[in-house]
Amino acid sequence: MNQAADSADYPSHPPLVAGRTSKRWLISALLTTFVVALPVFSVVYLAFFPDENIWPHLIDTTLPRYLDNTIRLMLGVAVLTLLIGVSTAWLVTMCEFPGRRIFEWALLLPFAVPAYVIAYVYTDLLNYAGPVQIALRDWFGWTNARDYWFPEIRSLGGATLMIGLVLYPYVYLLSRAAFLEQSPSLFSVSRSLGHSALSTFCRVVLPIARPAIAVGLSLVMMETLNDFGTVDFFAVQTLTAGLFDTWMNLGNLGGAAQIATIMLSFVLILVTLERYSRRRQKQFSARDNRQPVYRFRLSRPLRMLCTLTCTLPVVLGFVVPALVLGHYAIEYFAQSWTTEFVRTALNSLFLSSTAALTTLVIGLTLAYSRRLHDTQGMRILMRLSSLGYAMPGAVLAVGVIVPMAGFDNWLDGLMGDWFGWNTGLLFSGTAFALVFAYTVRFLAVSAGSIESGLQKVTPSMDMASRSLGQSPGGTLIKVHMPILRGTLMTAALVVFVDCMKELPATLILRPFNFDTLATYIYQFASDEMLSHSALPALIIVLAGIVPIILMSRSIGNSRSFQ
Amino acid sequence: MRMKPVASALLAFLIMPLSAHAEEEVNIYSYRQAFLLEPLLNAFTEDTGIKTNVVFAKNGLAERLAREGRNSPADLVMTVDISRLNELVEKDLTASVNNDTLTANIPAHLRHPEGKWFALTTRGRMIYTSKERVAEGELTTYEQLADNKWDDRICTRSGKHPYNIALIASMIAHHGEADTETWLQGVKDNLARRPQGGDRDQIKAIAEGVCDVALGNSYYYGNMLEDENQRPAAEKVRMVFPNSDGRGTHINISGIALTKSAPNRDNALKLMTYLSESKAQHIYAEANTEYPANPKVEVTGVVASWGELKPDTLSLQTIANNREAAVRMVDRVGYDN
Numbered sequence: 001m002n003q004a005a006d007s008a009d010y011p012s013h014p015p016l017v018a019g020r021t022s023k024r025w026l027i028s029a030l031l032t033t034f035v036v037a038l039p040v041f042s043v044v045y046l047a048f049f050p051d052e053n054i055w056p057h058l059i060d061t062t063l064p065r066y067l068d069n070t071i072r073l074m075l076g077v078a079v080l081t082l083l084i085g086v087s088t089a090w091l092v093t094m095c096e097f098p099g100r101r102i103f104e105w106a107l108l109l110p111f112a113v114p115a116y117v118i119a120y121v122y123t124d125l126l127n128y129a130g131p132v133q134i135a136l137r138d139w140f141g142w143t144n145a146r147d148y149w150f151p152e153i154r155s156l157g158g159a160t161l162m163i164g165l166v167l168y169p170y171v172y173l174l175s176r177a178a179f180l181e182q183s184p185s186l187f188s189v190s191r192s193l194g195h196s197a198l199s200t201f202c203r204v205v206l207p208i209a210r211p212a213i214a215v216g217l218s219l220v221m222m223e224t225l226n227d228f229g230t231v232d233f234f235a236v237q238t239l240t241a242g243l244f245d246t247w248m249n250l251g252n253l254g255g256a257a258q259i260a261t262i263m264l265s266f267v268l269i270l271v272t273l274e275r276y277s278r279r280r281q282k283q284f285s286a287r288d289n290r291q292p293v294y295r296f297r298l299s300r301p302l303r304m305l306c307t308l309t310c311t312l313p314v315v316l317g318f319v320v321p322a323l324v325l326g327h328y329a330i331e332y333f334a335q336s337w338t339t340e341f342v343r344t345a346l347n348s349l350f351l352s353s354t355a356a357l358t359t360l361v362i363g364l365t366l367a368y369s370r371r372l373h374d375t376q377g378m379r380i381l382m383r384l385s386s387l388g389y390a391m392p393g394a395v396l397a398v399g400v401i402v403p404m405a406g407f408d409n410w411l412d413g414l415m416g417d418w419f420g421w422n423t424g425l426l427f428s429g430t431a432f433a434l435v436f437a438y439t440v441r442f443l444a445v446s447a448g449s450i451e452s453g454l455q456k457v458t459p460s461m462d463m464a465s466r467s468l469g470q471s472p473g474g475t476l477i478k479v480h481m482p483i484l485r486g487t488l489m490t491a492a493l494v495v496f497v498d499c500m501k502e503l504p505a506t507l508i509l510r511p512f513n514f515d516t517l518a519t520y521i522y523q524f525a526s527d528e529m530l531s532h533s534a535l536p537a538l539i540i541v542l543a544g545i546v547p548i549i550l551m552s553r554s555i556g557n558s559r560s561f562q
Numbered sequence: 563m564r565m566k567p568v569a570s571a572l573l574a575f576l577i578m579p580l581s582a583h584a585e586e587e588v589n590i591y592s593y594r595q596a597f598l599l600e601p602l603l604n605a606f607t608e609d610t611g612i613k614t615n616v617v618f619a620k621n622g623l624a625e626r627l628a629r630e631g632r633n634s635p636a637d638l639v640m641t642v643d644i645s646r647l648n649e650l651v652e653k654d655l656t657a658s659v660n661n662d663t664l665t666a667n668i669p670a671h672l673r674h675p676e677g678k679w680f681a682l683t684t685r686g687r688m689i690y691t692s693k694e695r696v697a698e699g700e701l702t703t704y705e706q707l708a709d710n711k712w713d714d715r716i717c718t719r720s721g722k723h724p725y726n727i728a729l730i731a732s733m734i735a736h737h738g739e740a741d742t743e744t745w746l747q748g749v750k751d752n753l754a755r756r757p758q759g760g761d762r763d764q765i766k767a768i769a770e771g772v773c774d775v776a777l778g779n780s781y782y783y784g785n786m787l788e789d790e791n792q793r794p795a796a797e798k799v800r801m802v803f804p805n806s807d808g809r810g811t812h813i814n815i816s817g818i819a820l821t822k823s824a825p826n827r828d829n830a831l832k833l834m835t836y837l838s839e840s841k842a843q844h845i846y847a848e849a850n851t852e853y854p855a856n857p858k859v860e861v862t863g864v865v866a867s868w869g870e871l872k873p874d875t876l877s878l879q880t881i882a883n884n885r886e887a888a889v890r891m892v893d894r895v896g897y898d899n
Contacts, residue, residue, distance in 0.1 A: 061893035128770040144771025154758045235758035249889045398625045405629040425633045508622035512615030523595040
């Protein structure tokens with residue numbers, strides 16, 4: 001059902017809770033948001049104390065270029081990820097073609113490849129000394145780089161392609177989940193009313209899936225905005241590059257925090273606009289699992305086309321990088337395979353799963369509190385709690401250090417004064433700091449998808465459950481969580497893989513002698529010795545695959561098909 | 563409520579790394595990769611029994627140190643580029659070290675006047691030329707890079723990279739801002755492509771025929787010669803010691819500083835002196851083909867084969883002071899565009 005409320009003041013549904021129990025949810029949501037938003041507030045706070053005013057210089061020189069590049073990069077990535085993500089999600093959900101069952105999960109694979117790794121791989125393949133150009137030179141008898149033109153991978157276009165290829169799975173994942181959750185009868189009704197398949201897709205399927213697609217796209221946009229590795233490697237001057245320049249070269253952390261704050265507002269505006277544009281929509285789906293979906297049976301050429309459409313992103317975004325990494329991993333295996341390496345892999349695994357679980361619990365708390373109290377205030381809280389995602393990791397790391405080290409030193413002073421104890425730094429520089437940073441950073445991912453999932457559960461479920469005597473918490477555990485199983489798993493999966501790949505915050509916040517796979521790759525990559533980091537890069541990719549396949553299966557199983 | 567023991571066990575595990583304080587150790591925040599330090603630190607642990615702990619990051623460690631304040635576990639900061647060391651001094655995070663061994667081993671121009679940092683190695687900012695397309699002696703100074711002759715023939719990494727910023731800062735010290743800006747504009751106009759990649763990529767670009775001239779630190783060339791896959795590219799390229807007949811080649815340093823809050827001060831001092839002595843200085847030079855900061859240590863191996871480096875004796879402090887001017891100049895010229 002897609003009910004557009006006729007007038008704004010018409011209450012959508014009665015409040016889901018009343019009385020004292022509601023307070024508990026409200027307070028826990030408030031507290032959580034406060035803690036999670038602290039790092040972001042710290043950065044905003046830093047922005048008030050720049051060493052000097054950077055703006056006259058920036059506006060005179062580089063700012064127009066930064067803005068121009070940033071906007072073009074974001075637009076490019078948005079178009080690319082929407083095209084690939086939505087179309088493939090629709091194809092694997094609704095059409096029958098060779099390899100469909102494999103593509104269901106295979107389309108997620110590029111997600112396991114960090115953007116900085118794919119950038120490295122393609123540079124290696126497509127630069128002058130790479131196999132592609134060598135073959136071309138042999139073929140045509142060219143002798144050096146001045147004899148011919150070859151597209152420059154280290155460019156804005158190259159960066160758009162690289163980032164788009166590894167980020168489209170966000171859109172794919174969320175749109176597929178949305179398509180799966182749509183009641184098949186909607187589609188049948190539209191068709192029986194005379195709409196073509198395409199028209200039904202555009203007028204019924206897409207609008208209903210829009211909240212989910214928007215969540216996916218906004219995640220993509222935020223990751224694009226805060227990407228530093230790829231744009232730095234490709235020498236594309238975006239706002240992030242300007243931010244780091246102000247921080248590292250001009251030594252002006254406050255100025256850098258100002259740029260970060262502006263980037264934040266940029267994201268906030270985008271998200272608000274999207275929400276505003278569908279402010280009058282409310283949708284609930286009573287998911288009907290009994291009614292099977294009949295996938296389209298297509299003609300042979302169309303089936304081939306479907307297979308091709310789904311093959312291309314998988315090959316470009318996953319198969320090619322994996323092959324190149326595999327090649328190097330074998331060549332440099334002896335240098336790469338050490339006991340230290342195994343410990344590193346375990347560190348990554350432990351941190352990422354802890355963080356995935358934490359964000360899941362917090363995300364669920366926040367999203368459900370919002371369902372219970374659908375007020376303007378709660379909506380703002382939700383937005384605040386997910387701001388960490390829009391910030392470059394290194395800046396967020398500083399935002400984590402400020403309150404955390406402040407708290408540690410405050411506690412140390414207090415304990416010293418009262419009991420003569422020396423607690424030192426309790427949390428700073430521990431794995432806890434990392435899990436906290438990951439939670440702050442990736443809460444947007446889990447909270448966003450859980451929220452959009454919850455929105456589609458009709459309130460009558462809550463009402464029925466409550467009237468049968470369940471508490472709000474009981475309703476969450478016994479009703480919503482089973483219904484949302486697929487969504488919850490998706491959320492956890494995405495956060496897990498994201499944490500495995502996280503680099504800049506990990507570098508700054510980690511304890512002594514502590515490596516994750518990402519930092520392990522980086523120490524070689526940053527010394528222009530990327531081939532040595534192929535093995536850990538490959539492991540990150542492979543470690544991402546297993547949960548991807550498992551979870552994709554369980555998402556698919558949530559609905560019966562024929 | 564049965565979650566509580568589980569939760570507290572998890573929390574204990576998460577914050578555990580801090581409680582391992584029993585043995586003799588020294589804690590290092592490093593802007594240099596752990597694998598570069600490993601041979602040195604292993605030798606140190608073997609000789610002294612003191613364990614070393616490292617956190618490596620390319621940025622943010624100064625902020626972390628500052629915020630951790632008096633309770634910071636870090637004893638030492640190891641870094642490359644004079645500006646980084648200077649930043650630590652400016653933020654008042656480093657302690658003065660007055661140690662006879664260190665002052666004897668490290669020449670005065672390679673350490674802070676009050677001992678707030680010490681250089682451990684130096685590296686030259688070299689000019690690389692194509693052996694085929696540029697004659698020996700055709701290009702010998704940084705100043706000549708702005709010459710029309712090299713139009714569309716030069717490759718460099720980003721003008722904003724600390725190594726290029728330091729070079730530009732040294733040009734400002736020698737020629738003043740106005741002349742340096744004209745020079746930088748000249749170099750920009752001569753670029754064969756938009757600045758990109760690292761120093762090795764510029765050397766490779768010469769081998770590939772994209773350009774004939776490049777800038778890069780000496781050890782990148784040395785490391786390429788020692789890597790089987792990269793040697794063919796390096797062998798097509800000649801390394802030039804710029805301004806050898808004049809003021810000397812611009813050098814930068816890797817260095818070390820003691821933190822104010824150092825909890826293991828004695829061990830930290832032991833490591834500092836150890837790194838300035840000949841054994842460690844040799845390892846440094848051999849592992850990363852850099853020049854030892856200790857003049858009594860003889861240069862060996864591939865570095866020695868390049869011949870004598872005549873360093874520009876301009877004070878490193880001056881270079882650090884000109885950094886901001888250099889950064890803004892790069893923006894004004896639009897060097898990276």
